[in-house]
Amino acid sequence: MTGSEDSPSFRLAYVPGVMPAKWVRIWNERQPDIPLTLLSVAAAEASDVLRDGAADAGLVRLPVDRTVFSAIPLYTETTVVVVPKDHLITAAEEVSTEDLADDVVWQPLDDVLEWERLPGKPAIERPATTADAIELVAAGVGVLVVPQSLARLHHRRDLTYRPLVDAPQSSVALSWPEDATTDLVEDFIGIVRGRTVNSTRGRTRPRSEQAGKTEKDAGSGKGAKGRAEAAARRKPPAGARAAKAGAKGAPKGAKGRGKPRRRS
Template identity: 75%
Template sequence: MTSSEESPSFRLAYVPGVTPAKWVRIWNERQPDVPLALVGVPAAEAADTLRDGGADAGLLRLPTDRAGLSAIPLYTETTVVVVPKDHVVATVDEVSVEELADDIVLHPLDDTLVWERLPGRPAIERPATTADAVELVAAGVGLLVVPQSLARLHHRKDLTYRTVSDAPQSRVALSWPEEETTDLVEDFIGIVRGRTVNSTRGRPRPSAQSKDKQQKGRQSKDKQQKGRQPGSGTARRKPAAGGSGGRSARGASGGAGRGKPRRRS
């Protein structure tokens, strides 16, 4: 193996609309020796990408097939309807699904929302992608209901969006293979959960060898500090009273048998 193959790395998959930039920046600050590679995947393929080993972890949308995967929900997105700027919906702050009943509502094949009953009237054909559906909205063919981040991702000057109060919502989660909860995965979990760099969770614990080195270092430091303290084994011992203490003893007592001379009256 080459040295480049032996170097650690971390591959993070992410689906359209999810922006991992903040977490990537923190990772680069904390793990400068472990490059993070971003892997963009369609929402429908994200879970399989993780199961097939295409990434170490991924930011995907729930609900999804989580067989063999662990997942931590991170946040829930607002659902919006994308409309032309001159549409009547653009004049209000939010609408209900019922208020879209008379409109054609496009349902792309890559839709990430789970509907019990589709809103509005169906189009003749389903667009292949959300991007295609946005183009049809701009052409006046129909409306599109999506998570807000996708509406922002496909923003156009001639379109706008409004909140749909009672539509299904999409949750974004961090996921990884259950059998591959590595130290690097734990580190990234700590980052997305907002743990500090000094947190003991989300980072690999020191090995037994590392702990022994730390303990020996503390013991050595304690010995050095004790050696500087008075009364330690390296300090000079004070002579006993009455003994021959040499020059230092005489200096301290002022000389044996010598006192202060008396004044004559």
């Protein structure tokens, strides 16, 4: 359950770089009586927050433990390298990891990319956070590789970024504990998947909506009685059918002829 039966609510966790505003707006339009509470969590803590029940669902970075969580992938981000504005690579529209061979590449402890081998020169230590690594880059020491949303989140006027074409990428997903798929979770799934409010998939519509549709169908002739009445209105009377059949059987030219005139 989410909240109490008298005052339900929906709690949505989200990790840095994810912008849930669009989905929250749609939720508020469709569920004005059920408040949505946002909970900002570190990427590494998202699974624990969902597992402990502190949030009903979360916008998280993959991978997640599929033995515990359900997940719907939403999008994959472009990976970029953050550099000072006077860095040589800013002359190109996009770069490769080979272009970073002469740079120290920072890997903060909260890095969300899965590297087989980090490019560039090895750093002496790992910054605690992405924000700390950004400060080092701004000081002219090394560069940082992150998903584009994190580069935007930590934007500075003295820094810029370029797409890194051959780097690992990070995917964002809607995730929730598999054994806690509530009606409200189903409602939010419908929103992120772009379903309309009248979609027949997912959660069953309220009885009041179903009753309204039944009355509308009856009035427009979509019910069984309405279909029968509509068919009766379309069917011509028996006399008209007989006259029509007779006209079809008459020889050509007979239609419209009157009585032959007597010759004098």
